[in-house]
Amino acid sequence: MLSSLIDDLITFAPPLAQGAVLTIALCLVSSVLAVAIGLFVCICRMSRNRVTSKIASIYIDLIRGTPLLLQLFYIYYALPDIGIVLPAFIAGVMGLSLNFGAYLAELFRSGIQSIEGGQSDAGSALGLSKWQRMRYIVLPQALRNIYPALGNYALVLIKESSLVAVISVLELMRAGELLASATFEAMKVYTIVALFYLAISYVVAKMFAMGETALAVPGMWGTAVSRDDDRQRGQIGAGPA
Amino acid sequence: MNVNRRMKHPGSKGVDSVSAPTEREMIRIVGLSKWFGRFQVLNDINLVVNRGERIVICGPSGSGKSTLIRCINRLEEHERGQIFVDGTEVKSSSKDREIDAIRSEIGMVFQHFNLFPHLSIKENCTLALTVVRGMSKAEADAVAMRYLERVRIPEQADKYPGQLSGGQKQRVAIARALCMNPKIMLFDEPTSALDPEMIKEVLDVMAELAESGMTMIVVSHEMGFARMVADRVIFMDGGEIIEQNDPETFFNKPQSDRTKLFLSQILKH
Numbered sequence: 001m002l003s004s005l006i007d008d009l010i011t012f013a014p015p016l017a018q019g020a021v022l023t024i025a026l027c028l029v030s031s032v033l034a035v036a037i038g039l040f041v042c043i044c045r046m047s048r049n050r051v052t053s054k055i056a057s058i059y060i061d062l063i064r065g066t067p068l069l070l071q072l073f074y075i076y077y078a079l080p081d082i083g084i085v086l087p088a089f090i091a092g093v094m095g096l097s098l099n100f101g102a103y104l105a106e107l108f109r110s111g112i113q114s115i116e117g118g119q120s121d122a123g124s125a126l127g128l129s130k131w132q133r134m135r136y137i138v139l140p141q142a143l144r145n146i147y148p149a150l151g152n153y154a155l156v157l158i159k160e161s162s163l164v165a166v167i168s169v170l171e172l173m174r175a176g177e178l179l180a181s182a183t184f185e186a187m188k189v190y191t192i193v194a195l196f197y198l199a200i201s202y203v204v205a206k207m208f209a210m211g212e213t214a215l216a217v218p219g220m221w222g223t224a225v226s227r228d229d230d231r232q233r234g235q236i237g238a239g240p241a
Numbered sequence: 242m243n244v245n246r247r248m249k250h251p252g253s254k255g256v257d258s259v260s261a262p263t264e265r266e267m268i269r270i271v272g273l274s275k276w277f278g279r280f281q282v283l284n285d286i287n288l289v290v291n292r293g294e295r296i297v298i299c300g301p302s303g304s305g306k307s308t309l310i311r312c313i314n315r316l317e318e319h320e321r322g323q324i325f326v327d328g329t330e331v332k333s334s335s336k337d338r339e340i341d342a343i344r345s346e347i348g349m350v351f352q353h354f355n356l357f358p359h360l361s362i363k364e365n366c367t368l369a370l371t372v373v374r375g376m377s378k379a380e381a382d383a384v385a386m387r388y389l390e391r392v393r394i395p396e397q398a399d400k401y402p403g404q405l406s407g408g409q410k411q412r413v414a415i416a417r418a419l420c421m422n423p424k425i426m427l428f429d430e431p432t433s434a435l436d437p438e439m440i441k442e443v444l445d446v447m448a449e450l451a452e453s454g455m456t457m458i459v460v461s462h463e464m465g466f467a468r469m470v471a472d473r474v475i476f477m478d479g480g481e482i483i484e485q486n487d488p489e490t491f492f493n494k495p496q497s498d499r500t501k502l503f504l505s506q507i508l509k510h
Contacts, residue, residue, distance in 0.1 A: 219403015
């Protein structure tokens with residue numbers, strides 16, 4: 001049983017691994033772009049300029065009101081009708097980053113609004129400019145507040161990226177599909193595909209957990225106080241409690 | 242507290258004329274009115290604060306005390322009247338940069354401390370020094386430690402606000418404001434959020450600061466503090482200054498009925 005599983009891995013893993021690499025690339029590029037889009041849309045959404053704010057909320061409503069699958073079809077199959085032809089990978093990146101950008105914009109807004117006005121007041125009273133208050137007071141705290149949710153979105157992105165299989169990007173899901181139909185070994189192939197997704201997600205989840213520890217501030221989250229006191233007494237190391 | 246009571250200050254009789262600020266004046270407020278929507282929070286406030294003067298403002302909640310001092314460093318914008326801080330007018334039309342410059346000269350201490358929870362105690366004190374004043378980290382650290390010693394908590398420098406008691410937090414907040422070497426210190430109910438046993442440690446620090454000649458405006462119901470430290474006590478109600486006098490007269494011979502009622506209510510227990 002075990003040896004046959006290892007045999008299957010040796011047979012099927014290499015072609016799937018290429019797909020996994022493309023999935024990772026897709027997610028990396030999309031997540032960086034999604035954060036940039038999210039920040040930009042969030043700033044527009046929170047702008048005092050009504051037109052800017054309205055445009056941002058229309059964007060958010062459009063994206064969140066339609067399925068990602070439809071958005072991908074639109075970019076890849078509909079845009080060519082008006083002369084915009086994009087390579088599949090680019091279309092996939094665009095779809096994912098535009099989609100997640102809208103969700104992240106709202107996540108960032110919730111993070112910024114979670115910081116009470118007194119924090120900004122204290123910064124103002126010390127003479128910090130609006131930008132300095134954002135940079136040194138509001139954003140560092142907002143990031144900590146949204147961090148667990150940010151990790152969630154990262155994991156969702158990894159799995160949603162499988163949707164770009166339908167626009168012929170040869171990522172992990174598409175690679176599995178092709179291999180399964182060529183070999184008639186659907187059970188084995190999709191199990192290995194699942195293992196790849198699990199492995200990628202596990203690593204990302206671990207990275208976020210490490211980041212959370214690095215960002216932890218004694219006394220800012222309930223459990224961190226005692227952890228810090230323990231650390232000062234030299235009882236435990238700096239690892240997560 | 243070891244505080245010598247000062248003689249009644251010559252500038253303590255309110256403002257009659259709308260003349261230009263003089264050298265002796267630190268703050269001049271002329272005909273100040275402010276509305277929150279339709280609700281008028283401040284109604285024609287006139288007030289002159291001289292250099293080195295210590296003022297305590299009291300009054301029932303919603304009387305506009307906090308709003309008044311928040312107008313001085315423009316945490317609130319006013320709709321009518323004029324405010325001069327050390328000769329510079331604080332206007333609604335002032336550029337952000339001008340306002341930031343004025344604010345950096347005015348220290349403020351808040352009811353709920355408003356320390357930055359993600360920064361250590363020392364970093365709370367050095368943030369504005371490095372970012373606004375452009376000091377090097379080493380210089381800023383030295384300044385921070387000097388003031389943390391002055392409020393008697395240098396040993397907490399590397400802790401975070403979440404690890405401190407309320408009284409300690411408020412002393413850090415005072416040190417943070419003092420680091421900027423302000424000309425004026427504003428206190429917005431600095432002891433109202435504290436447990437009773439922590440009030441004294443904060444008032445002691447404030448009394449020492451008053452001794453050093455700092456210009457101070459303190460919104461507070463600590464009447465013992467007002468008696469000991471204030472040059473002038475101001476009573477506000479309904480967005481107006483009802484009465485102002487030296488503490489002796491204010492507490493022993495209050496003039497208006499509203500002041501008498503207020504004092505009887507807060508001094509009863």
